[in-house]
Amino acid sequence: xxxxxxxxxxxxxxxxxxxxxxxxxxxxxxxxxxxxxxxxxxxxxxxxxxxxxxxxxxxxxxxxxxxxxxxxxxxxxxxxxxxxxxxxxxxxxxxxxxxxxxxxxx
Numbered sequence: 640x641x642x643x644x645x646x647x648x649x650x651x652x653x654x655x656x657x658x659x660x661x662x663x664x665x666x667x668x669x670x671x672x673x674x675x676x677x678x679x680x681x682x683x684x685x686x687x688x689x690x691x692x693x694x695x696x697x698x699x700x701x702x703x704x705x706x707x708x709x710x711x712x713x714x715x716x717x718x719x720x721x722x723x724x725x726x727x728x729x730x731x732x733x734x735x736x737x738x739x740x741x742x743x744x745x
Contacts, residue, residue: 641683644693645700652693654721659743660691661736664707664714666698671730672713678733679715686740719743 644652644662653660663679665672676694683692697704697712707716707723717725717739725739 641680641692641694644695646702649695649700649703652691653718656691656718656721658688658690659740660693660718661740662716662718663692663694664697664704664709664712664716665694666696666712668698669712674730675713675715678736681733682736682740686744689744690740715739717743 641663642652653662661679661682663672663675665676679692679694686692695703697709707726711728713728713730715727715731715736716723717727724743727735727739
């Protein structure tokens with residue numbers, strides 16, 4: 640299962656991760672967030688051990704959402720070596736996220 644990340648765990652889980660990180664910014668009231676959730680779960684299983692995958696509830700951690708200029712959800716951010724690399728906005732097809740993951744594995 641995809642773990643939640645929040646203000647207190649962000650630095651340790653995301654910025655200090657040894658592996659690339661994918662973070663799904665979502666909210667419980669957001670329809671498209673619910674659409675993309677199963678895709679995020681599948682990718683977490685498929686790439687287990689290669690990337691870290693987290694969910695951030697923007698209602699519970701608005702500070703981080705603001706810090707990274709998250710204006711619409713769902714937004715998926717990719718990090719490598721603590722650096723923000725890419726953001727993908729909206730409920731995109733799985734292949735779009737897979738392509739991004741593959742970029743950061745090399």
